[in-house]
Amino acid sequence: MANIGYIQVVRHCNHFCGFCSNPTTPYTHTFETMKVLVDDFVQRGYFGVILTGGEPTLHPELPRIAAYASEQGLHVRMITNGSRLADRGFAREMAEAGLKLVHVSVYSLRPEVEARLRGATGTLEKAYQAVENAHANGIEVNINCVINKLNADHLDENIEYWINHHPEIRHFIWNNLDPSMGRAEVNQAEFTPRLADFEASLFRAMRLLHRSGRSFRVEKVPLCYMTEFAWASTETRKIVKGEERIVHFLDRKQTVRQTDWEHIYAEGCDVCTLRPICGGLFDRGNGYDPAELAPVFVSMEAIVERIITDPGDPSYPLRTLGAWRADFERRLAEARSAPRPSREEPPQDTTNPVGLITPESLRRFQAKREAEARKAQVVGIAMEHAEGALPGGVER
Numbered sequence: 308m309a310n311i312g313y314i315q316v317v318r319h320c321n322h323f324c325g326f327c328s329n330p331t332t333p334y335t336h337t338f339e340t341m342k343v344l345v346d347d348f349v350q351r352g353y354f355g356v357i358l359t360g361g362e363p364t365l366h367p368e369l370p371r372i373a374a375y376a377s378e379q380g381l382h383v384r385m386i387t388n389g390s391r392l393a394d395r396g397f398a399r400e401m402a403e404a405g406l407k408l409v410h411v412s413v414y415s416l417r418p419e420v421e422a423r424l425r426g427a428t429g430t431l432e433k434a435y436q437a438v439e440n441a442h443a444n445g446i447e448v449n450i451n452c453v454i455n456k457l458n459a460d461h462l463d464e465n466i467e468y469w470i471n472h473h474p475e476i477r478h479f480i481w482n483n484l485d486p487s488m489g490r491a492e493v494n495q496a497e498f499t500p501r502l503a504d505f506e507a508s509l510f511r512a513m514r515l516l517h518r519s520g521r522s523f524r525v526e527k528v529p530l531c532y533m534t535e536f537a538w539a540s541t542e543t544r545k546i547v548k549g550e551e552r553i554v555h556f557l558d559r560k561q562t563v564r565q566t567d568w569e570h571i572y573a574e575g576c577d578v579c580t581l582r583p584i585c586g587g588l589f590d591r592g593n594g595y596d597p598a599e600l601a602p603v604f605v606s607m608e609a610i611v612e613r614i615i616t617d618p619g620d621p622s623y624p625l626r627t628l629g630a631w632r633a634d635f636e637r638r639l640a641e642a643r644s645a646p647r648p649s650r651e652e653p654p655q656d657t658t659n660p661v662g663l664i665t666p667e668s669l670r671r672f673q674a675k676r677e678a679e680a681r682k683a684q685v686v687g688i689a690m691e692h693a694e695g696a697l698p699g700g701v702e703r
């Protein structure tokens with residue numbers, strides 16, 4: 308299986324998105340604490356690592372850890388807002404360190420919408436420059452986009468721009484907003500969309516990409532809101548192929564190994580033909596309404612077959628429906644006999660501690676929170692609860 312792990316290398320950021328699900332914490336990484344996590348992915352036989360944050364380029368030793376991961380044979384990727392990659396020298400340094408693929412996150416190409424979502428102005432120009440610099444240095448570029456209330460109606464408009472201006476970008480990822488953590492949790496009214504808000508524009512955007520021969524993935528969108536392109540659902544692909552995901556969170560959650568991709572379902576899901584391969588509604592609070600889910604009656608086998616025979620994704624070894632069904636039934640039986648992991652407290656892997664808290668990192672965290680609280684007041688959003696960032700026993 309082509310498992311790819313995540314390491315949050317920092318948790319601070321130079322943008323201030325109102326729906327950030329991984330905001331500032333007092334934890335910090337040294338090269339050594341990151342190296343342990345890279346080694347762990349290598350031992351597990353992982354294909355690659357995604358360096359993320361916060362804004363990962365703010366870690367002074369990012370090129371060094373990227374080079375180390377690359378030397379160990381991992382495919383090195385990074386998720387970034389593009390602000391530092393807009394610097395040509397830094398882009399070259401990351402390419403030389405072995406960075407192979409960068410996910411540049413852009414939410415809307417309407418400057419006023421992007422500025423509102425980012426809590427900062429002038430970010431689009433830097434993202435465009437980052438895309439050019441990455442491409443010029445041989446780093447593959449994907450575009451990441453968080454679906455939210457403010458961009459829900461024009462996801463296709465963004466795609467048209469990328470197709471027309473950056474033909475070299477061949478892969479796109481949408482992530483529906485996760486309203487359960489960080490600032491997203493306390494700013495749900497402003498940023499959490501209704502599923503129906505984005506259904507039409509997401510469909511138009513996926514159709515544009517599909518017709519132009521580009522690929523894409525969609526996370527945290529129930530299959531009844533992307534039925535025609537259900538094979539592009541990240542959760543569905545993981546359910547079908549039996550893949551896991553490890554995230555080394557730089558907060559009190561520490562390491563989370565996710566093997567269960569099922570979330571919330573409605574009563575009608577019981578009769579839906581896609582229920583066995585659908586991740587449902589990704590929500591731990593009341594951000595979304597299960598009443599928006601509606602069963603569909605299409606062929607699940609056709610979707611599975613498309614995933615397991617995808618020539619661009621050879622990661623799943625079984626290529627026929629019969630062989631897949633036997634493997635799937637075996638995995639289901641195993642999962643049913645094991646205790647079901649809690650949604651509130653996902654299973655943790657405590658092999659290695661993730662990061663450190665030092666007097667200096669705690670001081671910086673407190674200063675950053677004070678500065679962000681002032682910014683939150685100016686831009687009119689609520690600050691996340693600090694408790695989620697702090698281990699037990701640390702005073703705010």
Ligand code: SF4
Nearest residue numbers: 529531576579585601
């Ligand atoms: S009705 Fe339920 S099981 Fe069916 S696609 Fe929607 S969320 Fe998934």
